[in-house]
Amino acid sequence: MKVLMSGNEAIARGAYEAGVRFAAAYPGTPSTEIMEEFSKYDGVYAEWSPNEKVAVEVAIGAALGGEKALAVMKHVGVNVAADPIFTVSYTGTNGALVIVSADDPSLHSSQNEQDNRNYAKFAKIPMLEPADAGEAKEYIKLAFELSQMFDTPVFFRSTTRVSHSKSVVDLKEPEKYKDKTGFIYDAEKYVMVPINARVRRVEVEKRQKALKDFVETFPENKIEMGNPEIGIITAGMPYNYAKEVFPDYSYLKLGMVYPLPEKLIREFASKVKKIYVIEELDPYLEEQIKAMGISVTGKEIFPYTNEFDPGIIKNAIQGNSGQAVSPYKETLAPRPPNLCPGCPHRGLFYALKKQKVYVHGDIGCYTLSYMKPLEGLHSCICMGASIGMAHGMSKALKEKGKGKVVGVIGDSTFLHSGITPLLNMAYNNSDALIIILDNSTTAMTGMQEHPGTGYTLMGKEAKKVNLTDLVSALGIENIKVIDPMDIKATKTAIKEELAKDGPSVIIAQRPCALFKRSNIKPKPAMKVDPDKCEGCKSCLGLNCPPISWKKGITKEGSKRKGISFIDQTLCNGCGLCEQICKFGAIS
């Protein structure tokens, strides 16, 4: 049966068709839907782990117990999980282990643009890379076969364009699950102390050699001969872009990007006159092919940054063949993403801004508050970093920093990687204030469960961690729980905690405005009384989507030049603007 599927849906389907029934992940764009889709199939076990390192370790455990296990994450998640990944490369995987890395060229929803093909080479783990949803479904099966054949973890690389593009996929009958679980005791293989690891290190090189022979005849490394004047070596989505604009050239399309098929590449090179290597981000293929002594053209004409499209490839090869231009020459107002109407982060950041403090931010919806007019945070590096950075800055600035350094972190992010740095803050005792923005869900990626929500990915009720108890257990003595939608109380709490010696934690508790299980129901939309509004624009400081300002509506006996309006279809009556209006014009 043919159906239309996104790359992510196809990866989930392919794993299911391959008889995989075990998967662990932490959500992250563009990978999130893989796990959400996989969890819907019959008879599977799928979990959101607190972070990617845990997810990989869970999958390794399952594989060592005989399962075919899948671990899924976005590109930067592989950094978090890198520690177990580099060593499971030594031990091998017994059952099977496939790690999906969903990369994000163009940083559509990420903090960096790293090219995770480098991890394959670095960790000596084979890597497959599909070009669309149909290939994604078949390649994930091949990845599990490879893992079993070579007793190795296998990387499966997607990119945003593969994960989030839809194409026609042919569904096949799923393989029947065979229970192969059980205990295998083999300490020399699985206990990586130096004496054993040195032996396994040699095994890795033997496996590398076997894989290098294997890839020469791997059917997904394909030569498609066309015009022999020009040969293109490529992999993944850029193959489609190139085929679109240069359908007649010759192609070597690599389905496996590590290790590379050297003989096949030499054979292709001998058949064509000029070779272009077309790849997004790093010159990963290019450098390896050049190291074979083959002359190719790559990054001297193709960009290092951002994802490609057919036009970029055409222009790079043909020279600038006349860029497309818009007849519209005016500047259009941008539409940056914004916090939703009724978002609890808005109240917190509005109150925090008034304190004139340095705020270390973290990864989540609240990162959006950095923009004008909220300007809510001043740094953001990666998941969990806010706490360690606030601690470090507070220690470095000593008296100068006292009462002036804050870290903000979401509930899901805190549980992902904020616990150990908070333990460090209590242990090494700094004066920074940490605010946990607890909105009861993983909001940015679309409402995923986590250990603080009381539910699992499979929809079962679960042990719900109590953040206050957890923070207290780490050794933090100053803890306050507040409602960030109460601006006055929030300001007071922040002031008080900043004034204290030693670390403080404020837990700002209020469910996300889009959270389905929330017991806070939307209220009628707020309205501006045009007789009372003085046009002071204070409410605009909230940057709330329904609030706008129109000039020209004046009032006798007042200096006002216009008034505020609230869009009645967008507003959900959270009441923040009512709290900050000095003229009682909003109700």
Next chain:
Amino acid sequence: MSDNEVKSILFAGVGGQGVLRASDIICEVIMEAGLDVKKSEVHGMAQRGGCVTSHVRYGKKVYSPLAESGSIQTLISFEKMEALRYLKLLRKDAAIIVNTEEIYPPAVNLGEASYPEDVISFLKDNYEKVISFDAAQLAQKVGNIKTANVVLLGAISNFMNIDQSIWENVIKKSFPEKLIKMNLDAFQMGINA
């Protein structure tokens, strides 16, 4: 359509308008009509009130889910000013369907920028085929403003030469029983708009 020709439609709008849902439906229709189809969009951060676009490409065999700049034949914009944002991607003889609904971006709300004036006449001055109407108003006529995206699908179906029965079958499959009639009415409303 010649043998190798691949056609491209660009869906544009603002998060929450049902842009991606509409482009999903059109892809199903194209697939049912026996053609190859690919579509591409970006999820995640862009959804929080930001711009939303979806490229839909179809033909006998489609490679790229993204269209080359200057090659798109049809733009369907769910919001008036959003139509202006992507003109660079269009062919000079492109057809443009515009919902005249206005959704203000933050800078306009804050009074720091103005909403562009005379959008429709600008489009008509530069493109031969421009169809504009208030899809939200038409959707309200059939009973629910949320069917505006299906009204717009009705309008684009006039350009696509795919049997109406295929459209109707896919619409029937895409909505729960009680919403089918309303959406079929919305579709017809778009055809006549």
